Amino acid sequence: MIPTVFGVIVITFILFNVVGGSPAMMTLGKNVSQKSLEEFDEQRGFNKPLFFGNWTKTRAFADDSFARNASLWRDNPFVGWEAGQNSRMNHVVLAPTNDFLLPLAFSLKPKTKYRWIISYDLAESLAFCRMDNPGGAGGYVRVHNAWPLKSGPAWQKTEIEFSTGDNPAGLEFMLRTGNAPLKISSIKFRRATSHFLDSQFVFYLGQIAKFDFGRSNYFNQRVSQMLKDGIGPSLALTVPIFVIGLLLAIIISLICAYFRDTWLDRAFVIIAVVLMSVNYLVWIIAGQYFLAYRLGWFPIWGFESWRYLSLPVFIGVVSGLGDNLRFYRTIMLDEMYRDYVRTAFAKGVSRSGVLFRHVLKNAMIPILTNVIIAIPFLYTGSILLESFFGIPGLGNMGINAINYSDVDVVRAIVLIGALLYVAANLLTDICYALVDPRVRLG
Amino acid sequence: MSFMKAEGTKAEGAKLESCHSRGLSAIAPGATAESGNPETETASNHSLWSDAWRQVRRNRLAVASLWIIGLYFVLALYGEGTYWYYQWRDTTPFYQQTNLEEEYLPPSIFRAPFAGLKNEAGKTQCPCPLLRAAKNLVKHPLGTDNLGRDVFQRTVQGARIAFQVGIITSCIAIPIGVILGCLAGYFGGRTDDFVVWLYSTFASIPGLLFILAVAMVAGKGLLGVYLGIGLTTWVGLCRLIRGEVMKHKTRAYVLAARTLGFGPARIMFRHILPNIFHIVIISFSLRFPAAISTEVFMSFLGIGVQGEPSWGIMISNARLRLWQGVWWEMTFVTLAIFLIVLAFNLFGDALRDALDPRLRTSEK
Numbered sequence: 001m002i003p004t005v006f007g008v009i010v011i012t013f014i015l016f017n018v019v020g021g022s023p024a025m026m027t028l029g030k031n032v033s034q035k036s037l038e039e040f041d042e043q044r045g046f047n048k049p050l051f052f053g054n055w056t057k058t059r060a061f062a063d064d065s066f067a068r069n070a071s072l073w074r075d076n077p078f079v080g081w082e083a084g085q086n087s088r089m090n091h092v093v094l095a096p097t098n099d100f101l102l103p104l105a106f107s108l109k110p111k112t113k114y115r116w117i118i119s120y121d122l123a124e125s126l127a128f129c130r131m132d133n134p135g136g137a138g139g140y141v142r143v144h145n146a147w148p149l150k151s152g153p154a155w156q157k158t159e160i161e162f163s164t165g166d167n168p169a170g171l172e173f174m175l176r177t178g179n180a181p182l183k184i185s186s187i188k189f190r191r192a193t194s195h196f197l198d199s200q201f202v203f204y205l206g207q208i209a210k211f212d213f214g215r216s217n218y219f220n221q222r223v224s225q226m227l228k229d230g231i232g233p234s235l236a237l238t239v240p241i242f243v244i245g246l247l248l249a250i251i252i253s254l255i256c257a258y259f260r261d262t263w264l265d266r267a268f269v270i271i272a273v274v275l276m277s278v279n280y281l282v283w284i285i286a287g288q289y290f291l292a293y294r295l296g297w298f299p300i301w302g303f304e305s306w307r308y309l310s311l312p313v314f315i316g317v318v319s320g321l322g323d324n325l326r327f328y329r330t331i332m333l334d335e336m337y338r339d340y341v342r343t344a345f346a347k348g349v350s351r352s353g354v355l356f357r358h359v360l361k362n363a364m365i366p367i368l369t370n371v372i373i374a375i376p377f378l379y380t381g382s383i384l385l386e387s388f389f390g391i392p393g394l395g396n397m398g399i400n401a402i403n404y405s406d407v408d409v410v411r412a413i414v415l416i417g418a419l420l421y422v423a424a425n426l427l428t429d430i431c432y433a434l435v436d437p438r439v440r441l442g
Numbered sequence: 443m444s445f446m447k448a449e450g451t452k453a454e455g456a457k458l459e460s461c462h463s464r465g466l467s468a469i470a471p472g473a474t475a476e477s478g479n480p481e482t483e484t485a486s487n488h489s490l491w492s493d494a495w496r497q498v499r500r501n502r503l504a505v506a507s508l509w510i511i512g513l514y515f516v517l518a519l520y521g522e523g524t525y526w527y528y529q530w531r532d533t534t535p536f537y538q539q540t541n542l543e544e545e546y547l548p549p550s551i552f553r554a555p556f557a558g559l560k561n562e563a564g565k566t567q568c569p570c571p572l573l574r575a576a577k578n579l580v581k582h583p584l585g586t587d588n589l590g591r592d593v594f595q596r597t598v599q600g601a602r603i604a605f606q607v608g609i610i611t612s613c614i615a616i617p618i619g620v621i622l623g624c625l626a627g628y629f630g631g632r633t634d635d636f637v638v639w640l641y642s643t644f645a646s647i648p649g650l651l652f653i654l655a656v657a658m659v660a661g662k663g664l665l666g667v668y669l670g671i672g673l674t675t676w677v678g679l680c681r682l683i684r685g686e687v688m689k690h691k692t693r694a695y696v697l698a699a700r701t702l703g704f705g706p707a708r709i710m711f712r713h714i715l716p717n718i719f720h721i722v723i724i725s726f727s728l729r730f731p732a733a734i735s736t737e738v739f740m741s742f743l744g745i746g747v748q749g750e751p752s753w754g755i756m757i758s759n760a761r762l763r764l765w766q767g768v769w770w771e772m773t774f775v776t777l778a779i780f781l782i783v784l785a786f787n788l789f790g791d792a793l794r795d796a797l798d799p800r801l802r803t804s805e806k
Contacts, residue, residue: 004642279776
């Protein structure tokens with residue numbers, strides 16, 4: 001059970017953090033400032049390394065490898081661009097004795113370590129990377145620090161590490177070239193994490209441990225609050241569907257078993273296949289159109305009293321009936337061919353006696369499994385029914401979240417559903433032990 | 443979607459499992475590819491496949507289903523052809539072109555048979571009234587939608603998308619299930635632990651939400667549909683294959699192959715897999731309608747197909763027109779979906795009965 005829980009956590013993590021690209025971009029769109037993206041990430045722990053690491057990317061400066069052009073210095077007349085031996089060696093050439101700004105998208109965090117990683121080629125003399133703070137009183141430029149880029153063998157890499165002070169607002173970084181042109185093939189900017197395990201994964205685990213599922217960006221609400229609000233309507237819809245559907249399916253499957261190999265049984269089998277083949281959407285649209293709109297037997301849309309639930313429940317029961325009926329009929333018929341049934345018949349037990357006293361009791365085990373395993377799926381509600389009939393449940397919420405790329409909400413719903421399923425699995429094992437004396441726990 | 447239907451494959455996996463719980467020991471040796479000594483095979487010694495084929499052919503419903511599936515397949519191929527033709531011509535396909543003069547045309551049999559369609563400039567009406575009526579019948583046989591687009595052609599395009607989704611998702615899910623199942627069943631131990639862990643993890647995530655989440659991460663469009671359905675529905679098959687491989691691992695023919703010094707890959711995929719391949723076939727025929735329904739559902743919700751006519755999109759459009767009394771688009775699309783899903787369900791059942799001798803005896 002614990003490995004599965006861990007697996008679920010890992011898979012949701014992989015899905016949304018590793019493969020998912022930038023959740024901030026997905027949620028906020030592309031035309032937002034780097035600063036708000038960074039704030040979004042900061043709030044959700046997305047600005048950390050994935051699993052572990054001492055350094056992480058920051059949106060303050062986008063890594064640049066000058067593969068196609070001089071990118072950030074494109075408009076600067078003192079910067080040229082040259083193709084290298086291969087595309088990875090493409091580089092910019094900074095003219096001698098000039099300053100070149102390394103623009104930051106937003107001011108850095110105070111008291112944090114950062115570093116520049118610059119791959120360069122300098123034939124002679126020195127160049128400098130300088131940190132200035134021009135925002136001081138009087139507007140004078142105060143050089144905080146300057147790090148030399150030494151000439152040497154072709155293409156070397158230097159890492160310039162520094163720590164921001166108390167007031168990093170307005171910090172500026174320059175590259176100052178000496179008497180020789182400076183060639184640069186890539187510039188990277190990294191922020192230090194507070195410790196080695198300060199990662200997205202650990203952050204995520206911590207969130208789960210605290211039952212904190214983050215914040216919905218679209219609805220601007222805590223996800224846990226949204227879940228609390230949505231679960232009531234969802235259960236009000238799915239529990240009746242489940243119970244009525246189950247009872248109906250079991251009753252009909254018992255009838256099938258009673259009249260097995262007669263026209264009645266065969267008719268039910270055909271009906272079940274036909275019911276199964278009608279698309280769920282069709283049930284809903286037809287039900288809403290004919291029963292609610294044309295005949296006016298039910299309210300069309302809304303969630304105010306139990307009358308509003310009756311049509312969705314009815315549709316849910318009918319649409320699930322085909323599947324359920326076939327499943328339970330198979331179970332009943334499986335039992336009907338057992339030896340003990342033959343013995344019971346041989347002893348002279350009546351048909352209904354065998355059916356209710358022997359078969360139903362023994363069929364309880366597969367029925368129970370199916371019932372308990374279905375319970376976690378009640379919680380997610382029914383996406384289509386809820387959105388068609390305007391029931392403010394979790395299914396509705398989930399589909400909205402997917403449409404608005406609200407990562408936190410989707411992740412929370414998926415995760416909780418999976419955890420409930422794992423719990424239900426455990427419950428099934430326990431129930432086995434209770435129902436079937438042959439099975440023992442441990 | 444409701445919890446029972448949540449994925450389709452869950453219940454279907456359970457169904458398959460219950461059918462195979464006692465194994466197929468009776469037929470396995472007859473189907474062993476490696477035991478194929480051609481001299482001993484007499485005319486009365488039928489292989490599993492020819493036997494199953496005969497069984498299916500005897501079932502009239504299954505044959506009818508097969509014809510329907512074949513018809514849809516041909517239509518889907520035709521749809522693919524027109525699609526690529528217009529791609530190559532680099533023009534908007536006619537089933538996408540707006541023609542407001544012919545909007546909301548009812549199906550041809552509900553139109554006045556002798557009324558001339560709107561006459562194109564410079565063309566004289568056909569003088570023979572019967573010919574005109576025939577022309578009328580052929581033009582827009584299933585009517586047009588709100589933009590004057592032909593419902594029949596769009597339904598055909600929907601069939602094309604549905605078949606694409608069914609085939610491509612199977613091409614993703616079935617290899618994953620088969621390979622992982624074979625590895626787990628054959629090697630056991632750590633490998634088995636890992637695979638069981640993997641599939642129980644996948645199984646515990648609510649199916650439809652999982653599909654939708656994968657599709658969301660992969661981006662809207664057909665790729666999201668393929669990946670969403672393909673990457674999440676291999677669990678049932680993997681579980682079945684694993685169980686069967688475990689059973690077959692101790693069979694004499696596998697021991698013999700091992701004694702001959704064959705490697706594990708060869709034994710798994712050349713010796714064991716042909717013997718359990720019927721599971722793959724059954725699973726394919728049962729997952730196809732589920733995949734089609736899921737695609738319809740996703741396209742309906744707007745995270746599936748973009749900018750092409752798919753059944754889900756047509757339903758979503760037709761739903762709004764339904765309130766205005768435009769019933770034909772909705773009717774024909776739902777009928778199209780219903781027929782193909784029903785055909786696959788019936789055929790899948792017949793196939794399972796034919797390939798599973800235990801059920802065959804119980805049906806009698």
